[in-house]
Amino acid sequence: MSDVLEPFRDPGRLRGLTHRLCNLTPSKPIAFMHVCGTHENAIGRFGIRSLVPRWLRVIAGPGCPVCVCPPAEIDAAARLSLDHGVILATFGDMVRVPGRISLAEARARGADVRVVRGVHDAVRLAERHPDRQVVMFAVGFETTACTTAAAVAARPPDNFTLLLAHRLIPPALHALMELPDLRLDGFLLPGHATTVTGTADYEAFAAATNLPAAVAGFEPVDILLGLERLATLAVHGRVEVTNAYARAVRPAGNPRAIGITDKVFEPTDAPWRGLGVIPGSGLSLREPYRQLDALDRFGVTLDPDLPESFPGCECGRVMVGLVEPEDCPLFDNACTPSSPRGGCMVSLEGTCHSRFVYREVRND
Amino acid sequence: MTDNVITLGHGSGGLLTHELVRDLFVRAFSNPLLDPLDDGAILPSPGGPLALTTDAFVVSPLEFLGGDIGSLAINGTVNDLAVSGARPQHIALAAILEEGLDRALLERVVLSAAEAARGAGVLVVTGDTKVVERGKGDGVYLTTTGVGAMRPGFPRSDRGPGPGDVVLVSGPVGDHGAVILAARSGVELQTTLASDCGPVTDLVEALFEADAVPLFLRDPTRGGLATLLCDLAEAGGCEVAVSEADLPLRTETSAICDIVGVDPLHLACEGCVVAVVEADRANQALDAWRVLESGAGAQAIGELRSAGRGRVVLHTRYGGARTLLRPTAELLPRIC
Numbered sequence: 001m002s003d004v005l006e007p008f009r010d011p012g013r014l015r016g017l018t019h020r021l022c023n024l025t026p027s028k029p030i031a032f033m034h035v036c037g038t039h040e041n042a043i044g045r046f047g048i049r050s051l052v053p054r055w056l057r058v059i060a061g062p063g064c065p066v067c068v069c070p071p072a073e074i075d076a077a078a079r080l081s082l083d084h085g086v087i088l089a090t091f092g093d094m095v096r097v098p099g100r101i102s103l104a105e106a107r108a109r110g111a112d113v114r115v116v117r118g119v120h121d122a123v124r125l126a127e128r129h130p131d132r133q134v135v136m137f138a139v140g141f142e143t144t145a146c147t148t149a150a151a152v153a154a155r156p157p158d159n160f161t162l163l164l165a166h167r168l169i170p171p172a173l174h175a176l177m178e179l180p181d182l183r184l185d186g187f188l189l190p191g192h193a194t195t196v197t198g199t200a201d202y203e204a205f206a207a208a209t210n211l212p213a214a215v216a217g218f219e220p221v222d223i224l225l226g227l228e229r230l231a232t233l234a235v236h237g238r239v240e241v242t243n244a245y246a247r248a249v250r251p252a253g254n255p256r257a258i259g260i261t262d263k264v265f266e267p268t269d270a271p272w273r274g275l276g277v278i279p280g281s282g283l284s285l286r287e288p289y290r291q292l293d294a295l296d297r298f299g300v301t302l303d304p305d306l307p308e309s310f311p312g313c314e315c316g317r318v319m320v321g322l323v324e325p326e327d328c329p330l331f332d333n334a335c336t337p338s339s340p341r342g343g344c345m346v347s348l349e350g351t352c353h354s355r356f357v358y359r360e361v362r363n364d
Numbered sequence: 365m366t367d368n369v370i371t372l373g374h375g376s377g378g379l380l381t382h383e384l385v386r387d388l389f390v391r392a393f394s395n396p397l398l399d400p401l402d403d404g405a406i407l408p409s410p411g412g413p414l415a416l417t418t419d420a421f422v423v424s425p426l427e428f429l430g431g432d433i434g435s436l437a438i439n440g441t442v443n444d445l446a447v448s449g450a451r452p453q454h455i456a457l458a459a460i461l462e463e464g465l466d467r468a469l470l471e472r473v474v475l476s477a478a479e480a481a482r483g484a485g486v487l488v489v490t491g492d493t494k495v496v497e498r499g500k501g502d503g504v505y506l507t508t509t510g511v512g513a514m515r516p517g518f519p520r521s522d523r524g525p526g527p528g529d530v531v532l533v534s535g536p537v538g539d540h541g542a543v544i545l546a547a548r549s550g551v552e553l554q555t556t557l558a559s560d561c562g563p564v565t566d567l568v569e570a571l572f573e574a575d576a577v578p579l580f581l582r583d584p585t586r587g588g589l590a591t592l593l594c595d596l597a598e599a600g601g602c603e604v605a606v607s608e609a610d611l612p613l614r615t616e617t618s619a620i621c622d623i624v625g626v627d628p629l630h631l632a633c634e635g636c637v638v639a640v641v642e643a644d645r646a647n648q649a650l651d652a653w654r655v656l657e658s659g660a661g662a663q664a665i666g667e668l669r670s671a672g673r674g675r676v677v678l679h680t681r682y683g684g685a686r687t688l689l690r691p692t693a694e695l696l697p698r699i700c
Contacts, residue, residue, distance in 0.1 A: 014683075015682075348625050356692075357692070359686060
């Protein structure tokens with residue numbers, strides 16, 4: 001596997017791209033936003049921000065599926081596990097997100113919370129425990145939603161249900177553009193999600209907002225290539241979507257994944273931490289699959305009045321790129337990965353977590 | 365039927381306990397200090413300072429590629445003594461067994477521990493076994509206490525690590541942690557990657573013989589290389605500058621970390637040491653390590669600098685730089 005990746009980690013190619021990027025001469029500082037937690041993690045891990053010219057700011061947007069998930073859904077997951085005796089299957093990132101009660105605290109109080117790698121693990125749990133109810137806490141963007149859809153379409157056992165918290169990226173990008181204080185010159189698009197969705201939605205988005213965009217992968221060369229192409233477009237005032245991750249992303253995406261997602265789910269309005277309710281940005285089960293909805297089965301309702309975050313926590317504004325993690329008064333103070341106050345400090349893909357773990361040292 | 369599993373009777377102190385101790389533990393570890401089975405072992409005096417260490421082992425799975433909880437317990441204890449500057453000599457071993465434990469598994473673990481003890485040249489001289497009810501243990505827990513005689517001249521009295529000194533690592537990092545992580549995350553390995561679980565006594569001995577007495581010596585176990593380097597930076601009151609390109613890291617370990625989403629520098633090693641030596645001793649130390657099988661992958665990975673006190677800076681292969689921190693919480697598999 002690493003032999004395959006080696007060209008995309010080649011320091012020589014990276015230096016070449018950095019050189020080309022640094023040779024661009026924009027007339028004013030430029031700000032790009034990426035909307036992918038894996039991008040933020042890779043940018044930190046490979047020290048990319050210390051390589052780009054000072055006129056280029058790379059802002060982290062709402063790209064961490066755990067962080068965008070508002071407290072009402074986490075609270076519902078905790079109540080399902082504590083009050084209804086279900087096996088709650090969840091991705092590891094979600095366990096420690098603080099709320100009225102985190103899933104880690106629920107587990108300590110006796111709830112049966114199991115970390116799974118994907119929905120298929122949760123279905124297997126349901127098969128192995130026919131006498132128990134198993135609820136999969138299904139979070140994630142298009143990349144993860146299609147796997148949930150595939151599990152639903154494959155007719156899971158009757159004791160399996162879903163707490164749905166999937167989110168779609170394009171509606172969030174439109175919502176971001178409504179924020180009065182956010183000034184952007186382009187978007188670095190998430191390679192994972194576009195592998196599924198293709199680029200059509202983003203072509204329309206670029207045209208509507210008059211901003212260029214570049215699809216990028218996750219190795220250092222991929223990210224630098226995306227940034228270099230995007231900067232070239234921005235500097236020359238060209239509005240288009242360029243694909244810097246062509247080895248994985250096709251313009252039409254993955255038709256099977258799109259097909260199964262569309263067959264099982266329909267878009268619904270959904271709340272995002274930091275952005276409020278965004279029309280058509282969530283997914284709900286279509287009629288033939290409604291019996292798989294855990295909220296319905298157990299009569300649990302979401303509590304929309306829960307405070308979005310701990311007092312003083314800037315997660316909401318960090319998430320949409322309005323402030324940097326370091327600007328939050330709690331960062332590295334009351335809020336650290338071992339004692340997180342907000343979701344962004346928990347997940348490996350959270351902006352605050354990445355910034356805390358991978359603090360960059362500028363060479364110049 | 366009951367012959368094949370551990371029952372509460374094996375912990376009763378009666379006949380079953382006696383047979384288990386005699387037929388398994390004493391037979392495996394037999395030596396003149398243990399065999400009398402007195403309440404305590406009487407050790408000869410080394411005539412100088414002693415190093416004493418204790419450790420508890422709770423690994424899951426109990427058996428893994430390259431080792432098991434038995435070899436891990438012995439080597440972990442031996443290595444703590446070795447990096448303290450001692451020659452490991454005697455170990456006390458207690459086993460807490462869970463009712464229902466497969467007897468054959470226990471035998472494999474005990475025989476593996478005995479083989480590790482022979483390999484490291486230490487004697488298991490006293491011990492204990494207890495059995496807890498089903499559901500109250502995790503198969504086998506082992507605790508150890510080890511003693512060894514300190515080498516003369518260590519720790520060094522002239523000075524500690526400081527600016528200009530070089531950081532050496534004896535071999536690839538993170539292999540043990542990667543094997544455990546892969547097993548726990550359900551990643552099925554189709555490679556030869558195995559835990560590096562083994563004694564580091566030869567590696568330590570080689571440094572002393574090569575007249576490269578370390579200024580700082582530690583094995584990067586729990587918390588991995590990153591934690592060790594943070595400890596070093598704080599102890600030395602200086603900056604530890606590490607070159608990512610020079611870090612010995614197996615492709616397989618790196619790939620597992622990519623899949624699961626953890627930093628290999630946060631993963632435990634169980635047969636590896638990190639030493640800080642004066643710059644003009646670095647080559648002779650590396651040469652001494654590289655002739656050993658356990659030191660074939662030895663590398664100089666960085667140096668101490670007087671700049672940013674107490675921090676570790678990793679210089680990436682791409683010309684970037686970032687600070688390296690201790691892992692902060694349990695390592696959780698990520699979402700995508």
